[in-house]
Amino acid sequence: MKNVPKAIIVLWIGLLFFMVWPLGTSAAAVQENNRSIPVTMWEIKWGNVNDQGFISEISGLDDVWERRGSGRMDYESSGQPTQSLWTRLTIPELNEDSPAIRFENIKGQHIVMYLQDRKVYENYHYNYDNNAVLLPLNQSNSGDRLYIWSENSNGRLGIQGTVEIGRYTVLQEKYIHSGLLDVILGATFLFTAITMVSCTFFFGKFHKGLWISLCVVMGSIGIMIITYSPFLYTFYQNQGNLYSVLFDTAMLSGMPALCYFFEQIIGRGPYGVFTKLRKFQLVYSIIAVLALSVYFASEGQVNLLYVILVQKGNGIVLVVLLTLLMIGTVSKAMQKNREAIMLAAGFGTFALVSVAELLWFYQRGGAYHLTWWKWSMAAFIVSLIAILGSRFAEKHTKVIEYSKELELFNNELQRSEKMEIISELAASVAHEVRNPLQVTRGFLQLMTEQEDHINKGYVRIALEELDRASDIITDFLTFAKPEFDQIASLNIAEEFDHIEGILVPMANLEGGKITTDIPPNLWIRGNSSKFKQAFINIIKNSIEALQGQGQIDIWAYAQDGIIKVHVRDNGEGMDEEALHRLGEPYFSNKIKGTGLGMMVTFRIVEAMNGQISFTSTKGVGTEAVVSFAEFVS
Template sequence: MAIFALAIANRQTGAAEASESSAVSIKEWEIQWFADSNKSERPPSLTGPWITADISEPETSIPKGYDGAWVHVAVPPTADWQTPGLLISQLYGLDISVYEDGGLLYRSSRDFSFDRNMLLLALAPKTEPSDLYIRIESMDRAGPSSAVRIGDFYELSETFIREELPSVLLGASIAFMGLLMLLVSGYLNVQQRRAWVSLSLIALTASVMIVTYSTLPFIYFEEFGKGLQFAFDLSMLTVFPALHFYVASVFEGKLAFFKKFGRWFAGYSVLGFLVLILNEMIGDAFFFYYKLFTFWLLAPLILVHLLLVLGQSVIQSVRGNRNSTIMGLGFLALAVMGVADMLKIYAKDSVPILHLWKVGIVLLIISLIVVLARKISADHRRLLSYSKELELFNHQLQRAEKMKIISDLAASIAHEVRNPLQVTRGFLQLIAGRSDEASKPHFEMAINELDRASGIITDFLTFAKPEMDTVVALDIQQELGKIESIISPLAAYHGTVLEVRIPDRLYVLGNPTKFKQAFMNMIKNSIESIQSNGIVKIEAHAENGMAVIRIADNGEGMDEDQIAKLGEPYYSTKTKGTGLGLMVTFRIIEVMKGTLEFRSEKGKGTEALIRFPLARQH
């Protein structure tokens, strides 16, 4: 046995090489399969068939009819280290026993089926090579899949923790983020909360998968091994249905097949959950079905889901859905990483330890967070827009109610008041003609005030009945030209210049008299708002099937509160104004199916934009 061990040691020490930390990496070992129904720990047969394995071809799949493997490792001299140790960071096995010189050196046993393990043990300092025999019992995989490192025990322990700790910290960070998102979800509305909770669930389940895929928790919390393994499998069955629900909230349209696939996936997850329960209840006898539903069938199903999401993301992106583009990139990253890991699986007889999917999960979660942030931002913008529209609607409703009251009032009393005013005016004119010169100014003042009252009554009547008796196609250039000739003397009196630029062939439907009344009111208001060196610009153009008329001045201007009150009865920025003229103007433009909008800034003038539907001319 010593001669055989020395020969093996001489052959394998050539495969050992020193690293920067002075540890020795052994990249070759020997495997002998065993079938032991009695579970006895008899020593391996030194003359039996041994299979040479290395890190490129670790030979970890247990052949049919066998229960495990003996692994022979030739250990070089360990006297160079004060506390020598051995580390196999990636080792498949459930029950592990290590023998040196015929004596038991280490033993570990698991009562759960998570076969990813590690081996870290202290060795005695020796000046000569020695042989270690590792007995491994497992379900379908047994043996090392990484190099066997010999070095200082404490340095090897730190090395293992450094290799495994990043995954644990990454998973813990994602879990903290998911839990925090879940706690603050109550501050969102129902529609936002659904996607938010889905993303929280995705983050929490993904974090559990990342943490429990690492060997570290199973080594330091071995008593919770069953719970950790169950948590990983449950998270695997939960994360993708939650992901599907989140994705469906981003895509637009009916997506009948996509939603049906989501229901299938959810049904499969429920079936997988039942398989997990049965596996816990039945044990090893159910292991084949457990592996079938939680890995061999689930992995292709996940890949199909990723491809389906990617295809739908491309379709939605073509339709202009930017969120689909961002999310598609995240899924593409996960799909690429997942395909790379699956290629590693099918390229080897044994299932290797996969890491790329963790990077894909992180990139996907980042993309989902960006999409959710964009959705919440868009919802906020829509809410602000809706609030402004609601405020405008309430303002218009209040104005409409006031207009209705005035309209009803005007219709009921305007004629009754106007008749006695005309009679009174006639008698005053008659008496004034017979009075002395000293009394005539008083009569003229009374007659002027009666005329002013009559003008107000006329405005009331116009507002109460703005219907057009005659509707014709109006040439805007011609009509505004007439208004310019009428209003020019008033503009000259106030030292204001009128600049009229109207293109030809702009036609709208309306009544010429009402049209003139409305625009003369607005142009007159612009002229009277100017102190000196005034300019009133009147322009027009066609835009999207509408005739747009712009009246701009460089007068005093108005603030937002004043603009909001324009058109209300008895509100005017002029000292002696009643506000009825502009109120009638709004009413006339409304009857002509047009709109009137004011833009102004204090001290910088006012701009009125009037829009009418264009009329066709044959």
């Protein structure tokens, strides 16, 4: 029984082996069947000037064919340059069920193919001379001759790249893949640009110029990548001339937008060079688009300006433009401009690759197929989006800051309106109330002399409450009219000597201690009595917050023309809510407090063109900072 599990394991391993082994054999067989046969040898014959690609043009001329092989391009004959070339090869023995032959690239604007004497393929590429061809075959074509006639006004002729024979489905996958990735990349840029354009209506004037220019650049790049891809020319070859026109139009439209974007990022440049470059590029693009339109409308009959401005000059202008923009971007980045650094990184990659490829293209006489610029463009687009995104983020941060400032201004406005209402109320009521109080107090004092001992206690309490009411009215009057009749130069140290004389005994009774550190040469302009009243209110609150023991530190100093006076205690402190409400009328932490004392303090400091701020932590203490403009005699 103990060997049963082991036997089961061995049985399962055996079953898996017999199940997997046929799969491995099948996979190997499939791989073997999918293997393509390369074609490395063929023959060529140069065509005549009047060749039209008819098979009858080469009949009976088997003795003039030249043997060629892969890896060699044929540009012109040994004699006079020609615009057409015949290529022939022999189809080997075909064992596949659905065979086909794939040409990676045949150079020519017009391609015609014949199997024996039967036309099997024809393709027009107009201004584009890279042709990927997949030709279906059958087993009966074994040993047949395949004739290829190619014509090219640029003189670039011959087979370039791989030629292979294999299963149709396998070669079709390679065939479709050729250029499809370019279409996907270009479509991504184009779709993104269209989506961004649809968002333009929600921005108002907020960076609309930069946003639209970025959309135009991205859309132009997307169209250029799509229309430059061999995929369209391979599957939709009848519209080859339209693709060429779209490519040129997209390039001519994107270049002014690119100049505008750079001008907004790196500035006008020395002597306004980048502004002038943008204007020149705009004029050049307009004239070139008009020349392109005339060429297209005349079906190629009127082509002088098109050849000069679009086919010949546009590439040169693009090289100069990219070089100048790169120089300007690098110089701006060297000034540690963050946006210029991002732009230099993305645009530098694109510009260097594009200029290198264009120079190599011209050096090869147009025989080079531009490839890498499309992928370097992705880095450039990412940098443009990053720059615009950083600007949006910066604006968003500013909006948040402005919102906070607006909230503070709104709170200050509400406080000012509230104070104004209280001032008017205090001014209108205080005088009317004070006179009856004084009369009442006088009569109570007269009654004190006539009343017995018991009633004298009640009269004394009534007099104390009348005095407290009088003090409240005095505070109201001070708040309502903080202007000072007597303005003088005040020495901060001397003023605090008087304040100490009043409050030190009170602090000692409460178990606290007051220390001062004020230099003797600090001067401000203000009213002495009101100055003392404001700081007495502040220090009295600190004494009452000590709750039997503690320390009050007072110090002052001058800084950048401002005198700052600090009053700090280690009392009970305040929470955040109480700190924000400090100075509001009728708000107080004290049981019998009215809040008017601190309200008057704020009003006095404000009338002396000063500022007051409080910081406090519950259970730690409170610190008041009062700032005044320094007076220099």
